[in-house]
Amino acid sequence: MRWFWILFFAVCPIAALVICIIAPGMDWWFPSEAGSPLGERIDSLFHLILYIVTGTFIGTQIAMVFVLWKSSKQDDERAWFSHGSHNLEVIWTIVPAGILLFIALYQMDVWAEYRVVSNFPKEARRAPVAEVMARQFEWRIRYPEPGRILQIQAQPTDLYAVNELIVPAAKPVMIYLKTQDVQHSFFLPELRVKQDAVPGQIIPVWFEATKPGEYDLVCAELCGWGHYKMGARVVALAEEEFAAAMEQLETEQSDDGFAESGDDDEE
Template identity: 50%
Template sequence: MRYWSLLFALAAIISVGIFAYAPISPEWWLPAGPNVSAGHLHSVSSAGKQIDSLFVIILLITGIVFIGTQVALVYATYFFVDKGPNGRKASYFHGSQRLEVIWTIIPAAILVFIALYQMGTWASVKFRSAAPKVQPLAQVTARQFQWVIRYPGEDGKLETKDDLFMVNDLHFVKGKQALIYLKSSDVLHSFFLPALRIKQDAVPGLTIPVWFDTDQAGHYELVCAELCGWGHYKMRGNVTVHETQEEFDQWLQSALKEQSRDQVAAVVTGSQGR
């Protein structure tokens, strides 16, 4: 019956194969930026780069441990099963202090290493003191089931008369730190930009600063990552990253112009797509 061990080996080999294949395929790896041809292995945001490196380290550690334990398991089941009447009889013994100390200390050391190693990343992504000292991009208020986004108008200050109100439409500029204030007007939501590896819960009663950047212009996705009610699946937003500040300003101007519209559109377009 030693061939059973080959079945186990097969499962392990498939797992390792997937593990090895994942980085090659953009579909299987972590979410990439809008321009996939520019390479998908490196995240497009500076927080993402740090977070991904942690991810890769953990993946390597668990990968090595996985391969090691699988080799040992398959080896033991293949060679020591079915030794027949001539083989040495298996013996039972209770406890081995040396073995137990080793298998406690090694994982503990790995855990302590990971815990210490990630602290810098956590601090730079989440600590309020690490928030960039820039003008806020917007105030984002989550509500069932949409993102209400309020940009400071030309005066750069929020909560003033020239604020721009948008729904589900987040704009910022490539290569610049964007700082938003995240709020919720009803229940828990979670502001999630998968490609930028930014995820932050929106908590009723709290105003939470969130900051992010990217080195790739284009369209991204904003989703809600906290089950917030029956319409959770609808809670998505469009994120547009502009190539230059001028492009962003242009967009802001046109949006403000639309918001202050006092006339019926010159021509109501009859484009019904038929």
């Protein structure tokens, strides 16, 4: 039985490790490559921590299995009567402390860039693209009329959309995030963006989609029974296409059903 249990405690971590190694190949990993510059940095921080943590994990598990093997030998020797080692304690206090502090300090930059408003890219800060208002259970979006600046208060010329946020690609964009009812969270898995929409607050959020394309937008904070339903998409378009899309939205929104004699309902 002794060997069974030693192997048991050895096999489980090995299995965990193997699963982690094959995970990216099995598509059990990030939903896609990070689609934003900040996302790439977040990923590299993730991987940095992953390597440190994996090293520690392997180290501790090996140490544990080793001591289990050593100390479960069936001989007549007495256990080692020791109350500990001052030196060892000092080493395994200082070394992890150093590593942890390093991890903490190393992360500050990305965080500051992501969240501190004065660090936001200027071009994004100057012209917010849209106001995203979460409600149970959808995302309502309000754009300024092309050529205007988004106001906090709704304007007669504003354009509205639901569950589809169109942004220009390859440049930083900022949105105002708010909620109509309970707390929601604006989560773009592919772009590695997450920000809660807190009741009563308007929160500026910026991100940049490197490539044009469609990205998932989901809710990441429990907002009631339909929490899982809040799927939407962010569509990043090249600059000209974005302008065209806004124009089109404007045309659609001012549709008076007269010109096209009846087939105006097609979107």
